[in-house]
Every structure is written in C-alpha cells, then in structure tokens.
Amino acid sequence: MPLVCPRCGPPLALARRHRRRPHWARALAPRCEASPSHPPVLTRRAVSAATLLLAALPFPASSPQLPVASASEAAAAAEAQGESGVPEGLELERYTDQEQGFTLLKPASWPKVEKAGATALFQQEGKGSNNIGVVVNPVRLNSLTEFGTPQFVADRLLQAEKKKESTKSAEVISAGERSGHGGMTVYEIEYALDSTRGGMKRIFSAAFVASRKLYLLNIAYSDAQEKPLDSQTRTVLEQVLHSFDSV
Secondary structure (H helix, E strand, O other), X not given: OOOOEOOOEOOOOOOOOEOOOOHHHHHHOOOOOEOOOOOOOOOOOOOOHHHHHHHHOOOEOOOOOOOOOOHHHHHHHHHHHHOOOOOOOOOEEEEEEOOOOEEEEEEOOOOEXXXXXXXXXXXXXXXXXXXXXXXXXXOXXXXXXXXXXXXXXXXXXXXXXXXXXXXEEEEEEEEEEEEOHHHOEEEEEEEEEEEOOOEEEEEEEEEEXXXXXXXEEEEEEEOEOOEOOOHHHHHHHHHHHHHOEEO
C-alpha cells in the first residue's frame, strides 16, 4: 500500500500514469539528446510555468509513446466525482472558446480577468492566487508526444519553476496522460510548489497539441500547512483538469 503524505494528500488519480523514478534509477537511464530539427516556435509571451517550460524544451530525437485511456473513461470518472459534495463557491460550469478551439469546466463564481499573454484566466474573487489559466500558442508539432513522455515534460517543468527567484521548492507528485477529443494525447501533471509569491500551492497542469497549436492549462490552488487542500476541493480541481479538451 503506498504511503500518503498527511499534508499533500493522495496523489492525483490519472489513467495510465507512471510515477517519478528514484534518483538512482534516473541516473542509470539514458538522457534524451536534442534533435537537430527546428524547435517548436511560440510567438506570444508565456505567463505560466508550463509555458516557460515548453518554450525552452529541447526537442528530443525520439520518445516512447505510452498507452492512453479513452475519453469515455475520463468522462465517466469525472461524472462519478461530480456526484460527491461540492464545496461552496466551487460549483462548475462549462466554458468554451470556439475561436481558439478549447473547452473546460471552471468554478461558476470565478470571473474571467484580462492578463497580457493569457488566452483565458479565471480567478477566485478575493484570492487571486487561486486561479485557472489557459495559454494557446502556434507550434510546429502534430502531437505533444514529439516533446517526450509525461515524466520528461514534468522534469522540464520543475526545472523551469526552480529557475524562478520566487521558488523555494517544487516537487512532482504525478505525471500521466489520457485520451482527449478524437483520440488526441493530453498530458496531465501535478506538483507541489512553495513560493514567496502565494506560499504553498498545488499545481495541476494539462497540455495537448491540436491543429498545430499548443494548449496549456494551469490550475493553482492554496495548499498551506495550516489549511491544506481538502479532498472535496481536490475532486473539483481534478474535474477541471480532466475536462480540458479541444473542440
């Protein structure tokens, strides 16, 4: 039986996920070398850690493709989770951007706010550090698997976070993938972040490529020691994560 951290809570339930390997195993594994091919081009300023990551990601020569779960399995799981109690202020509603080509669930009480470089940003009123952001950028890719495995992307994401002066610590909780609209591959990553800007947070990120566009979702929510992320709130945030898809 896996150990569960009393502060962080249970790891994110992702279909077909693979856990972070211990340092001794990573030391034995071959490193991915950069490909001479042109890297993906991002034309707009990044505003999230995930965007910083993928803007700087080396282009690996090859990477194994992991099996993905079906969209129906993810939808059924989300529906089952939705039957449980929902914390006040976190009732969800559907948000769809037909022009940019994505959809997701979001808390109905979180208004959309404007921020330079963000395609969409929703913040909890009175606590802007709890937010949901989406960034869409054109890329020279057909699938996210051309970047690497979910764990490879998660490692690069943590490297980007740790380069920020405001970051005190960052740790990957889980990384995996699922199947989105039309069988498209969606990566999902969860990590814990301690920052001088907002303190301890739990971050849920999702990414996919569709129609030569890179779609990035970043969910940030407080996870302080004095008030850790509770299971009901976590369930809602996981529903948001799993709902992110193309249209």
